[in-house]
Amino acid sequence: MTKTVTISVAQATELSQEILRRTGLSAEQCEAVADVILAAQRDECHSHGLYRLIGCAYSVKVGRVNKEASPIVLDAAPGVVKVDADRGFSSLAYRAGIDLVIDKARRQGLAALAINNCCHFSALWPEVEPLAEQGLAAIALTPSHAWVAPAGGCKPVFGTNPFAFAWPRPGQHPFVFDFATSATARGEIELHRRAGMPIAPGLAVNAQGELTTDATEALGGAMLTFGGHKGSALSTMIELLAGPLIGDLLSLESQAADEGLGATPLHGELIIVLDPAVFLGGYLDANLARAELLFDAITGQGARLPSQRRYEARERTSRLGVTIADELYRELLVLAGRSDTEKLPVQQFA
Ligand code: NDP
Ligand code: PYC
Numbered sequence: 001m002t003k004t005v006t007i008s009v010a011q012a013t014e015l016s017q018e019i020l021r022r023t024g025l026s027a028e029q030c031e032a033v034a035d036v037i038l039a040a041q042r043d044e045c046h047s048h049g050l051y052r053l054i055g056c057a058y059s060v061k062v063g064r065v066n067k068e069a070s071p072i073v074l075d076a077a078p079g080v081v082k083v084d085a086d087r088g089f090s091s092l093a094y095r096a097g098i099d100l101v102i103d104k105a106r107r108q109g110l111a112a113l114a115i116n117n118c119c120h121f122s123a124l125w126p127e128v129e130p131l132a133e134q135g136l137a138a139i140a141l142t143p144s145h146a147w148v149a150p151a152g153g154c155k156p157v158f159g160t161n162p163f164a165f166a167w168p169r170p171g172q173h174p175f176v177f178d179f180a181t182s183a184t185a186r187g188e189i190e191l192h193r194r195a196g197m198p199i200a201p202g203l204a205v206n207a208q209g210e211l212t213t214d215a216t217e218a219l220g221g222a223m224l225t226f227g228g229h230k231g232s233a234l235s236t237m238i239e240l241l242a243g244p245l246i247g248d249l250l251s252l253e254s255q256a257a258d259e260g261l262g263a264t265p266l267h268g269e270l271i272i273v274l275d276p277a278v279f280l281g282g283y284l285d286a287n288l289a290r291a292e293l294l295f296d297a298i299t300g301q302g303a304r305l306p307s308q309r310r311y312e313a314r315e316r317t318s319r320l321g322v323t324i325a326d327e328l329y330r331e332l333l334v335l336a337g338r339s340d341t342e343k344l345p346v347q348q349f350a
Contacts, residue, residue, distance in 0.1 A: 002195055002325050002326070002327075003325070003326035003327075004323045004325055005323070005325075005326050005329040006320070006321045006322065006323045007321055007322060007324075007329075008321045008322075009038065009317060009318060009321065009322060012038060012041060012321075012322050013034060013038055015050075015333075015336055016033075016034040016037055016038060016050065016053055017030055017031075017034050018336040018337070018338075019053050019056075019332060019335045019336045020033055020034055020053070020056065020057075022335070022336065022337055023057050023060040023061065023067070024060065024067045025060060025065070026067060026068050026069070028092055029067070029069060029088055029089055029092050032089060032091040032092040032094075033056060033089050033091055033092075033122075035126070036048075036091045036122040036123065037049060037050060037052055037053060037056075037122070039123075039126040040052075040122070040123050040126070041317075041322045041324070042313070042314055042317050042318070042322060043310035043311075043313050043314050043317075044309075044313035044317065044322075045123055045125075046191060046324075047185045047188045047190070047191055048121070048122055048123040048185070048187055049322075049324070050322070050324055050328065051187070051190075051191065051194075051328055052121050052122070052187070053335060054331060054332075055121055055263075055264055056264065058262075058263065059119060059121075059263040059264040062261050062263055064087075064119060064258075064261060064263035064266060065089065065119045065263075065264070066086055066087035066088050069085060069086040069087055069088020069089070069092060069093075070086050070088075071083050071084065071086055071088065071092055071093040071096040071097070072084040072086065073096050073097050073100060075100060076114075078104065078108060079104055079108055079110055079112060080111070080112050081097045081101045081104065081111065081112070081113050081114070082097075082113075082114045082115075082116065082246070083096055083113065083115045083116070084116050084117050085115055085117050085118030085119075086117065087117055087118075087119065087266065088119065089119050089121070089122075089264075090115055090118035090119065090120045090122065090142075091122060093115045093118050094113070094115065094127055094269075094271075097113050097115065098127075098131075098271075101113040102131070102134070102136065102273060104273075105273040105275045105278075106275050106277075106278070107278075108275075108278065109274065109275050109278030109279055110272070110274050110275075110278075111272075112270060112271065112273070113271040113273070114245075114246035114248075114268065114270055115268060115270075115271075116246060116248050116268045117248070117266070117268070118266065118267070118269060119263075119264045119265070119266050120142055120144065120264065120265055120269060121264045121265075123164075123178060124140040124141075124142065124162050124163075124164035124178045125166070125176050125177075125307070125310070127140050127271060128140050128164045128165065128166035128176060128178070128271070129166050129174055129176050129307075131166055132166035132167055132168045132169075132174030132176065133168070133174060134168075135168045135275070135276070135277065136166075136273055136274065136275055137165075137166065137167050137168065137273075137275075137276060138164075138165070138166045138271060138272065138273050138274070139163070139164065139165050139271070139272045140162075140164040140178075140269065140270070140271045140272075141161070141162070141164075141237075141238045141242045141269070141271075142159075142162060142242050142267070142268070142270070143158070143161050143238060143239050143242055143243055143250060143251040143254065143265070143267050143268075144159030144160050144161065144186070144251055144254065144265040144267075145159055145254050145255040145258065145265045146158065146159065146250075146251040146252045146254075146255040147159065147186055147222070147223050147251075148160060148181075148182045148222065148223045148224065148225060148235065148251075149205065149224060149225075150225070150232045150235075150236075151225055151228045151229040151231070151232035152229070152232075154205050154209035154221075154222055155222060156223070156255075157251070157252060158181070158182070158225070158235040158236070158238075158251055159235075159238075159239070159251030159254070159265065160180040160181070160182040160185055160186050160223065161180065161181045161182070161234075161235045161238040161239065161251070162178060162179060162181070162238075163179065163181060163234065163238060164176070164177065164178035165177055165178075167291065168276070168288065169288070169291070169292070169295070170285075170288055173307065174307075175295065175305060175306070175307070176306065176307040176310075177306035177307065178306075178307075179226070180226075181225055181226060181231045181234045181235040181238060182203075182223045182224065182225055182226065182231070182235070183202060183203045183204075183223065183224050183225065183226045183231070184199070184200075184223075184226075186219075186223065189203070189204065189215050189218050189219060189223070190215075190219070192215040193215035193216055193219060194325070194327070194328070195325065198213040198214060198215065199213050199214075199215050199218055200213070202224065203218065203223060203224060204218030204219075204221055204222065204223045204224055205218075205221045205222050205224065206218070206220070206221040207220050207221045208221075209221070209222075239251060241270050242267070242268050242269055242270040243267070245270070246268045246270055247268075248267050248268025249266070249267040249268065250267075251265070251267070254266060
């Protein structure tokens with residue numbers, strides 16, 4: 001069994017910020033990056049939680065990330081905001097552009113945020129969930145590095161290409177889903193490799209194109225899309241909409257630009273924001289109530305909604321703290337420059 005450590009959310013935040021500050025990232029980037037990492041850890045999305053600090057620190061160290069990135073916001077058209085992330089992390093660029101996009105969506109019903117030239121490692125739900133909390137619907141898409149084979153092939157072409165969607169639910173947590181169009185996120189396979197555990201069958205092939213459950217072989221071969229040709233087509237759509245449509249890189253190009261460094265992918269992201277109030281006028285409340293019929297029909301038969309697990313984890317970790325593998329914790333302490341574990345009082349929660 002993997003040994004684990006539990007620390008409070010406040011301790012995890014302090015540790016993250018310390019690691020990020022030590023990389024030399026600007027204070028603004030440290031805050032934006034720590035926020036998305038903590039959000040993921042708090043919701044027990046381990047593949048994009050504290051573990052990502054290792055990749056962030058490495059990507060800064062090898063010079064892939066602009067430590068002093070200063071995103072440039074361009075009001076490109078009535079329904080389009082473009083943000084040049086200046087080779088910084090996407091989360092800072094999102095912060096820079098999102099208010100203008102919300103404003104446009106509220107006026108016109110629909111607006112898009114195109115983020116270019118950003119280092120991207122994070123989960124997408126932290127970007128769409130807050131929009132739905134403000135009454136909006138939203139979609140987010142991004143490519144990554146070419147790690148995933150198309151259905152019918154065995155050579156990597158696509159990124160793990162996540163797709164997130166959020167819908168407002170008055171008085172309740174929004175409906176949100178967010179998943180890779182590969183059968184699982186690459187981070188999940190990495191976590192299995194680190195824990196010395198096999199991955200589930202059907203997620204990846206090895207370098208010879210044979211199905212494998214060995215995490216190391218999977219990382220050196222090709223991941224598979226979810227749902228065969230359907231995931232493959234969705235992944236192609238994400239490459240096109242968050243790549244050529246916004247003048248940014250395909251996952252193949254992002255991989256080539258990495259030149260074998262193994263750093264965080266650097267490319268674009270597209271976020272589409274819709275305001276139901278503009279579409280519906282005086283019929284807004286009645287239609288949001290009709291949407292609830294759908295959710296009731298799902299949950300009424302015992303099925304769960306996506307994000308229900310996350311919301312429950314959020315409530316639990318805020319009280320009990322976050323739990324991570326002991327090995328990861330020690331690695332993070334080294335990155336923070338506190339290799340002596342005594343320096344951090346580990347709170348053991350009930
Ligand atoms: P999963 O396959 O675990 O799917 C996650 C989504 O499905 C969540 O919304 C989850 O909700 C929901 N879900 C899972 N099980 C059920 C169920 N039984 N019933 C209903 N809903 C369910 O995640 P992935 O491995 O595909 O992706 C994980 C994360 O990785 C995402 O947040 C994604 O953004 C991120 N990612 C980021 C990339 C990037 O380039 N930046 C690339 C690839 C992935 P819940 O959380 O409540 O379980
Ligand atoms: O887990 O697939 C992944 C991933 C790629 C980039 C960031 N996360």
